[in-house]
Amino acid sequence: MTLKPILIHPDPRLKKVCDPVSAFGRDLAKLADDMLETMYDAPGIGLAAPQVGVMQRLLVMDCVKEADGTPAPMVLVNPAVTWKSEERNIYEEGCLSIPGQYAEIERPKSVRVSWQDVEGKAHEQEFDALWATCVQHEIDHLDGVLFIDYLKPLKRQMITRKMQKLKREQARA
Ligand SMILES: [Zn+2]
Numbered sequence: 001m002t003l004k005p006i007l008i009h010p011d012p013r014l015k016k017v018c019d020p021v022s023a024f025g026r027d028l029a030k031l032a033d034d035m036l037e038t039m040y041d042a043p044g045i046g047l048a049a050p051q052v053g054v055m056q057r058l059l060v061m062d063c064v065k066e067a068d069g070t071p072a073p074m075v076l077v078n079p080a081v082t083w084k085s086e087e088r089n090i091y092e093e094g095c096l097s098i099p100g101q102y103a104e105i106e107r108p109k110s111v112r113v114s115w116q117d118v119e120g121k122a123h124e125q126e127f128d129a130l131w132a133t134c135v136q137h138e139i140d141h142l143d144g145v146l147f148i149d150y151l152k153p154l155k156r157q158m159i160t161r162k163m164q165k166l167k168r169e170q171a172r173a
Helices: 026-041 129-142 153-172
Strands: 046-048 058-061 074-084 088-093 103-108 110-116 122-128
Touching (some): 026 046, 026 058, 026 074, 058 129, 074 129, 088 129, 103 129, 110 129
Antiparallel strands (some): 046 058, 058 074, 074 110, 088 103
């Protein structure tokens, strides 16, 4: 497995709508494994393909946060929200592409999502609470949407300027 560099906002690739995955099998499984390893290493609870520069509709996640919890890695190819609850809740969200920045974001509390696995087999499942927030955050990435896009422009610009500064510092290092 290989750790992949994670793109940092602002980056044009994080603002694009990704293409559906049409090729299933070994290469896709390898990409999903690399993304999971990269996510656990970061560490994070979700990672979408465009965050590692792959412009395809694929995401990985594992919202088991307890250190002694059993890992529950999930790989979702071509995911789509098929139902969302009226009830909403608020989580403080962060993003591996926007390191060190967090904000409270309101989303539907539960969602039903359909997707394919790396072999192309179809699945559908309901997600609740943190898992629901995570899967919605990651699906947003596939449409070029970041959690800061839900914030007021001033707050979003402040975070973007901090990230530009961080990238300049990283480039110098
Ligand atoms: Zn993110």
